[in-house]
Amino acid sequence: xxxxxVTVRGVRVPARAxxxxxxxxCCAMATRFExxxxxxxxxxxxxxxxxxxxxxxxxxxxAIVRLEAQLSCHLPxxxxxxxxxxxxxxxxxxxPALFELLSHALRLYQETExxxxxxxxxxxxxxxxxxxxxxxxxxxxxxxxxxxxxxxLVDLDPRRRTVRFARPGVQLDLGGIGxxxxxxxxxxxxxxxxxxxxxxxxxxxxxYGIGAPPGExxxxxxxxxxxxAGNACIGMVTLRDRALSVSAAHGRSFRVGDVRYGHVMDPVxxxxxxxxxxxxVAGAAATDGDALATALLALGPxxxxxxxxxxxxxxxxxxxxxxxxxxxxxxxxxITAPRMHEER
Amino acid sequence: xxxxxxxxxxxxxxxxxxKRGTVVPVAAMLGGLEIGPAPRPAPRRSRSRAAExxxxxxxxxxxxxxxxxxxxxxxxxARIAAVSDRFxxxxxxxxxxxxxxxxxxxxxALLDDPAVTAVLIATPTHSHREIAIxxxxxxxxxxxxxxxxxxxxxxxxxxEAARSADGQVFQCGLQHRCEPQHRGVxxxxxxxAIGRGVAARAQWHRKQSWRRASATAGRERELNWRLxxxxxxxxxxxxxxxxxxxxxxxxxxxPVSVRGTGQIMHWRDGREVADTIQALVEFPDxxxxxxxxxxxxxxxxxxxxxxxxxxxxxxxDNKGWMFKEVDAPLLGWEVYxxxxxxxxxxxxxxxxxxxKLAAQGIDPTQxxxxxxxxxxxxxxxxxxxxxxxxxxxxxGYRQGYDATVIALATNAAVTSSTxxxxxxxxxxxxx
Numbered sequence: 001x002x003x004x005x006v007t008v009r010g011v012r013v014p015a016r017a018x019x020x021x022x023x024x025x026c027c028a029m030a031t032r033f034e035x036x037x038x039x040x041x042x043x044x045x046x047x048x049x050x051x052x053x054x055x056x057x058x059x060x061x062x063a064i065v066r067l068e069a070q071l072s073c074h075l076p077x078x079x080x081x082x083x084x085x086x087x088x089x090x091x092x093x094x095x096p097a098l099f100e101l102l103s104h105a106l107r108l109y110q111e112t113e114x115x116x117x118x119x120x121x122x123x124x125x126x127x128x129x130x131x132x133x134x135x136x137x138x139x140x141x142x143x144x145x146x147x148x149x150x151x152x153l154v155d156l157d158p159r160r161r162t163v164r165f166a167r168p169g170v171q172l173d174l175g176g177i178g179x180x181x182x183x184x185x186x187x188x189x190x191x192x193x194x195x196x197x198x199x200x201x202x203x204x205x206x207x208y209g210i211g212a213p214p215g216e217x218x219x220x221x222x223x224x225x226x227x228x229a230g231n232a233c234i235g236m237v238t239l240r241d242r243a244l245s246v247s248a249a250h251g252r253s254f255r256v257g258d259v260r261y262g263h264v265m266d267p268v269x270x271x272x273x274x275x276x277x278x279x280x281v282a283g284a285a286a287t288d289g290d291a292l293a294t295a296l297l298a299l300g301p302x303x304x305x306x307x308x309x310x311x312x313x314x315x316x317x318x319x320x321x322x323x324x325x326x327x328x329x330x331x332x333x334x335i336t337a338p339r340m341h342e343e344r
Numbered sequence: 345x346x347x348x349x350x351x352x353x354x355x356x357x358x359x360x361x362x363k364r365g366t367v368v369p370v371a372a373m374l375g376g377l378e379i380g381p382a383p384r385p386a387p388r389r390s391r392s393r394a395a396e397x398x399x400x401x402x403x404x405x406x407x408x409x410x411x412x413x414x415x416x417x418x419x420x421x422a423r424i425a426a427v428s429d430r431f432x433x434x435x436x437x438x439x440x441x442x443x444x445x446x447x448x449x450x451x452x453a454l455l456d457d458p459a460v461t462a463v464l465i466a467t468p469t470h471s472h473r474e475i476a477i478x479x480x481x482x483x484x485x486x487x488x489x490x491x492x493x494x495x496x497x498x499x500x501x502x503x504e505a506a507r508s509a510d511g512q513v514f515q516c517g518l519q520h521r522c523e524p525q526h527r528g529v530x531x532x533x534x535x536x537a538i539g540r541g542v543a544a545r546a547q548w549h550r551k552q553s554w555r556r557a558s559a560t561a562g563r564e565r566e567l568n569w570r571l572x573x574x575x576x577x578x579x580x581x582x583x584x585x586x587x588x589x590x591x592x593x594x595x596x597x598x599p600v601s602v603r604g605t606g607q608i609m610h611w612r613d614g615r616e617v618a619d620t621i622q623a624l625v626e627f628p629d630x631x632x633x634x635x636x637x638x639x640x641x642x643x644x645x646x647x648x649x650x651x652x653x654x655x656x657x658x659x660x661d662n663k664g665w666m667f668k669e670v671d672a673p674l675l676g677w678e679v680y681x682x683x684x685x686x687x688x689x690x691x692x693x694x695x696x697x698x699x700k701l702a703a704q705g706i707d708p709t710q711x712x713x714x715x716x717x718x719x720x721x722x723x724x725x726x727x728x729x730x731x732x733x734x735x736x737x738x739x740g741y742r743q744g745y746d747a748t749v750i751a752l753a754t755n756a757a758v759t760s761s762t763x764x765x766x767x768x769x770x771x772x773x774x775x
Contacts, residue, residue, distance in 0.1 A: 056557035082716075095417030192559070194557075
């Protein structure tokens with residue numbers, strides 16, 4: 001946090017809690033979640049008041065850790081690992097909240113016409129991201145992986161609350177939605193416990209602001225430019241009971257010649273998304289924001305309007321990939337450009 | 345050249361068999377003692393009865409009650425018919441999680457529902473006695489969390505009511521006793537594979553305040569019963585009970601005394617209940633369990649270690665490893681088993697049901713993607729027993745009572761910093 005601004009996709013996050021208040025953290029979903037609870041009622045400004053805030057924060061973070069144990073496809077014994085291991089052989093019964101999440105993922109798949117897809121597991125493995133090395137696959141390997149991708153291969157039975165795969169090889173990977181889902185659940189817990197001001201982020205790529213810091217209109221969040229040096233940003237958002245999710249290609253990646261391949265997969269083209277360098281979505285729910293920011297990275301600025309028209313409730317900014325030869329082409333709606341850095 | 349993975353139905357050669365079956369095949373080499381999940385009496389299966397899911401009622405929808413609900417939600421044999429909690433927020437959460445379930449502020453209304461056949465109690469420890477006895481009186485099968493109670497008298501009352509409830513199931517929440525990996529390791533230790541018992545050690549390290557928050561101050565006091573010295577059984581009662589019971593089970597011994605100490609090392613928020621404890625639990629033949637737990641530091645998490653003259657077994661996250669002494673007799677199979685390195689030690693992975701995994705085409709030397717939690721196995725057994733039993737549960741009233749008595753003695757030792765003797769006969773009037 002600098003001058004009251006949290007930088008998203010950067011490393012500048014709150015280092016200490018403002019006084020009075022508490023800062024909590026936990027490691028889950030291969031990232032660090034931080035929760036800032038700055039507000040204490042004057043009457044509660046004592047160690048017991050701080051303990052109450054911490055207790056509420058602990059409950060919220062515990063919900064995130066529990067969800068990691070359920071949703072991670074990298075943890076043997078998680079519900080998703082069990083589904084991946086069994087669902088091609090038999091219907092796998094899941095608990096109601098997970099069924100709701102999978103059903104929601106299906107709706108988002110349909111809404112984005114496949115640009116967001118939780119069945120990208122085979123593609124992630126095929127492109128080497130699952131083992132952390134990365135590499136361009138051969139045609140046959142890619143064809144085999146493509147045959148196992150698509151939500152049409154996943155049968156969700158609401159009556160029995162089961163998941164069934166249409167063929168072996170299908171694998172769920174909730175990496176594009178799990179963090180947002182966890183943040184929304186944690187925010188719900190905080191609200192139920194009476195928390196009226198908080199900032200929660202997961203690895204600075206998904207952020208939710210409850211209420212606003214004292215005397216402010218909301219939580220100011222800057223979206224860092226992925227390539228520009230210094231403090232250049234492509235957008236500023238003031239979050240008040242809203243979420244901001246950012247997806248970028250410059251995280252895990254590998255390079256072959258002049259081409260850099262990022263870890264965000266474009267399911268439609270069965271290749272790493274290359275239409276945009278960064279996409280950000282602000283809205284009421286981090287779940288949708290995470291999923292749609294991922295989809296926008298695949299769709300790019302040219303098709304951002306198409307998706308945005310389907311979701312008028314969301315604010316969006318998409319920066320075209322530098323590799324696409326349209327450097328700094330930005331499509332935005334509702335997310336303002338910072339004054340010092342005008343888009344071209 | 346990559347080695348072909350066996351497929352389901354393949355005959356395994358001896359080398360594969362040994363490599364894959366790090367626990368099961370050792371049976372043949374240890375005088376024919378079967379290594380694997382401890383045998384349970386076969387349930388009396390009835391297809392028509394088994395086809396109907398068990399209508400469950402959850403009393404207490406706090407953190408653990410919700411965990412029970414989540415796990416039951418994955419079991420085809422369960423249907424959550426009702427939830428009871430005294431506080432509107434918890435009922436609101438129940439409505440969101442299980443909209444089809446009836447909701448009651450008073451647990452007695454849940455017990456009055458004839459459709460509910462099995463009840464799971466996840467309320468504060470000091471309320472178990474009233475609820476468990478009422479549930480048994482209402483003819484329900486009962487799953488009650490441990491410790492059974494915050495006093496020995498209450499625990500005894502529950503155990504006596506469970507014993508008298510003919511034809512009803514009473515299972516306590518010592519879930520590790522139902523977990524296949526733990527059962528496999530139990531048999532492994534009992535086979536004498538680590539030699540003569542030398543010592544045991546267990547720890548539980550987390551960084552959390554143990555405090556609960558509420559939107560209302562009045563509710564907060566009630567919610568924080570674990571920090572109330574008059575009601576709390578402390579870390580010894582609420583946490584250590586599982587690991588001390590694990591030691592009693594693995595060693596097949598009952599402690600004779602316990603010494604302990606406890607301090608508030610970090611959470612100086614006005615509490616009186618220790619956030620850090622140490623205990624020395626003494627078993628017959630001078631064997632001791634060294635135990636420590638803290639809410640102030642998370643380093644190295646939670647595990648238990650059993651040391652013998654020929655080797656050591658470590659149980660961690662429902663996984664087991666054996667560390668052999670260099671002069672220990674060669675068992676044979678361990679040469680081929682998966683090895684995991686822990687700094688300078690090399691652990692031989694102990695895998696329960698290894699041959700079954702191999703038959704399913706799953707490589708037992710890898711982590712099992714089908715692995716279920718101990719709670720899943722415990723609830724599965726409870727439901728199975730409710731339909732097809734009653735047969736003696738892996739963790740019944742006798743184990744629950746005994747574990748509670750020992751945990752309460754440990755808490756007394758911790759709070760008084762003295763040695764506390766544990767009565768020799770746990771429940772002498774039990775048959």
